[in-house]
Amino acid sequence: MHAIGKSVRELSVGPPTVRSMTDAIVVEGLVKRYGATTALDGVDLTVAEGSVLGLLGPNGAGKTTVVRILTTLLVADAGRAEVVGLDVQQDADRVRAAIGLTGQYAAVDEYLTGSENLEMVGRLYHLGKAEARRRAGELLERFDLADAANRPAKTYSGGMRRRLDIAASLINRPRVLFLDEPTTGLDPRSRLAMWEFIADLADGGTTILLTTQYLEEADRLADRMVVIDHGRVIARGTGDELKAQVGGQRLEFTVTNAAVLPDMVQRLRPLATDEPHVDEPGRRVSLPVSGGAEVLAEALRRLDGSAAEIVDAGLRRPDLDDVFLALTGRVTEETGEAGDEPVTAVGSAR
Amino acid sequence: MSALGAAVEDGLTITRRNLVKVRRVPELIVFATLSPIMFVLLFRYVFGSAIPIEGISYAEFLLPGIFAQTIVFGSTITGASLAEDLQKGLIDRFRSLPMASSAVLVGRTVADLALNALSIVVMGVTGLVVGWRIRSSIGEALAGFALLLLLAYAMSWLMATVGLLVRAPEVVQQASFIVIFPLTFIANTFVPTNNFPAVLRWIADWNPVSAVVQAARELFGNTAPVLEASDVWSLQHPVLYTLLWSGVLLAVFIPLSVRIYRRTASR
Ligand SMILES: Nc1ncnc2c1ncn2[C@@H]1O[C@H](COP(=O)(O)OP(=O)(O)OP(=O)(O)O)[C@@H](O)[C@H]1O
Numbered sequence A: 001m002h003a004i005g006k007s008v009r010e011l012s013v014g015p016p017t018v019r020s021m022t023d024a025i026v027v028e029g030l031v032k033r034y035g036a037t038t039a040l041d042g043v044d045l046t047v048a049e050g051s052v053l054g055l056l057g058p059n060g061a062g063k064t065t066v067v068r069i070l071t072t073l074l075v076a077d078a079g080r081a082e083v084v085g086l087d088v089q090q091d092a093d094r095v096r097a098a099i100g101l102t103g104q105y106a107a108v109d110e111y112l113t114g115s116e117n118l119e120m121v122g123r124l125y126h127l128g129k130a131e132a133r134r135r136a137g138e139l140l141e142r143f144d145l146a147d148a149a150n151r152p153a154k155t156y157s158g159g160m161r162r163r164l165d166i167a168a169s170l171i172n173r174p175r176v177l178f179l180d181e182p183t184t185g186l187d188p189r190s191r192l193a194m195w196e197f198i199a200d201l202a203d204g205g206t207t208i209l210l211t212t213q214y215l216e217e218a219d220r221l222a223d224r225m226v227v228i229d230h231g232r233v234i235a236r237g238t239g240d241e242l243k244a245q246v247g248g249q250r251l252e253f254t255v256t257n258a259a260v261l262p263d264m265v266q267r268l269r270p271l272a273t274d275e276p277h278v279d280e281p282g283r284r285v286s287l288p289v290s291g292g293a294e295v296l297a298e299a300l301r302r303l304d305g306s307a308a309e310i311v312d313a314g315l316r317r318p319d320l321d322d323v324f325l326a327l328t329g330r331v332t333e334e335t336g337e338a339g340d341e342p343v344t345a346v347g348s349a350r
Numbered sequence B: 001m002s003a004l005g006a007a008v009e010d011g012l013t014i015t016r017r018n019l020v021k022v023r024r025v026p027e028l029i030v031f032a033t034l035s036p037i038m039f040v041l042l043f044r045y046v047f048g049s050a051i052p053i054e055g056i057s058y059a060e061f062l063l064p065g066i067f068a069q070t071i072v073f074g075s076t077i078t079g080a081s082l083a084e085d086l087q088k089g090l091i092d093r094f095r096s097l098p099m100a101s102s103a104v105l106v107g108r109t110v111a112d113l114a115l116n117a118l119s120i121v122v123m124g125v126t127g128l129v130v131g132w133r134i135r136s137s138i139g140e141a142l143a144g145f146a147l148l149l150l151l152a153y154a155m156s157w158l159m160a161t162v163g164l165l166v167r168a169p170e171v172v173q174q175a176s177f178i179v180i181f182p183l184t185f186i187a188n189t190f191v192p193t194n195n196f197p198a199v200l201r202w203i204a205d206w207n208p209v210s211a212v213v214q215a216a217r218e219l220f221g222n223t224a225p226v227l228e229a230s231d232v233w234s235l236q237h238p239v240l241y242t243l244l245w246s247g248v249l250l251a252v253f254i255p256l257s258v259r260i261y262r263r264t265a266s267r
């Protein structure tokens, strides 16, 4: 949002966006070491009040460490962190009263029922007995746990625990909510439901810092994103800005028979803004283009009369997986052992 | 609300939470009730048949000892439960809340105190059935129970510190048994110490467990002339010596464990 005026290049590294009076979270030069491991190596970020920031990064990038410091659980070795204008170290108690935390691993008391869990947290926020109970009931309803309210959380499924955990972090109507990988381990349906909950909260004005390894998730929920790797910010901006970094859109065709590909390239080359890419085993041709749907229409016209039997045709915008690959030269999956594969030219990633 | 009022309220909230768990986890009830019954019966009839003590029945000699042994063992629950809370990420949740930083530890130790009190009641009733008698006044008897619980409470804070540092419930349990077994056996708990080898005798004489057992025997009136305690200071002033130990343990481990808690994160 603040960054819109800047060029894409600047966005990829430069300083964080200018600090505004209404930033709910301000982090400057955060450093955290564990023995020889440097978990955070000078992280800067800001989150505007009422917005959603997606903190992206692969395993071990330092996402949880950032969340822990901002939620007062850890003390940074250097740097400064403020939440709702309060220093997380000096004013820890007031920060705690203003935030909600859903950690990476559900922190619910297995032996207590769903409603006992929420009431306990409400009491610890000093809501008073009646209000804690009322609020617990409300949240159980909202998170679809009313039927299980009186069962020990031990009997809950992973998705239910996760929802209970989020409900617990909302008891006190936090101004700022921290969600550390809120959908990891959820099935696709629960994930969708969780996205809706989070989107609702954001609509209600809650400032949210959300960590995730799912680029689609950040793309969908976050207003802005910060990508970290090895404890450093490697990119920041809106989803669109990040995507723009890996280049524009591409036209892709998949056919039944690879033999027709050279002929297709011949026919399509005039539309391409750069060298087309042929993937023989994948029976696919992909060419960088500019323009919208009319390019696709034009391409199809040009293919008229060729022997190609097209099984898939489309105008594809790069997704954040492409962004990550372009930024780090690695894929985001844990299989990313292929870690040191050189950074491919921007735009031709994959 | 004053800071102290809030701290007390938070402590009670956590105590309640821990007691709910006791109700829902059968193993804990078994640990707190059935095993003390078993110990009273086993010692009473197995050792009791072989250890005649002149002027007093073995049941009367045994009960103060077994009270002490059971509640000292009970303190391991404090450490193991805290380690479990750490492992399950609950401490992270609590630490992210604007609650008193003493509350989790206070709530833990107070719940364990309640559990210990329950064990004592169960053992006491079992003891009465198999021949134990209180031969003093009600006041003295209550003082005896209070002293036992005080030492147990102080031990709980020691174990709380261990639990926060060790972080693995099973390890806390096993490691502390290695310490607590000798602590409760190299003492006057189950047999008179008169015939111990010199080194063990010295340890037993200064062992706070011996002192609390001696104090309880005196306060319950479970003594006999033949059991005349060693003339070491600790056993000549067992109540004072027990109070001293409890005071020192509390003074050291309450602040220490709260400090550790403040900077402990689950993973
Ligand atoms: N308590 C700790 N002791 C030692 N090293 C730690 C500790 N906590 C984190 N680290 C290290 O710090 C780095 C960052 O860890 P962090 O948990 O913040 O990563 P993350 O981005 O949350 O990863 P994931 O996606 O796996 O949750 C990692 O290299 C990790 O091994």
Ligand SMILES: [Mg+2]
Pocket: A063, A064, A065, A104, A180
């Ligand atoms: Mg993490």
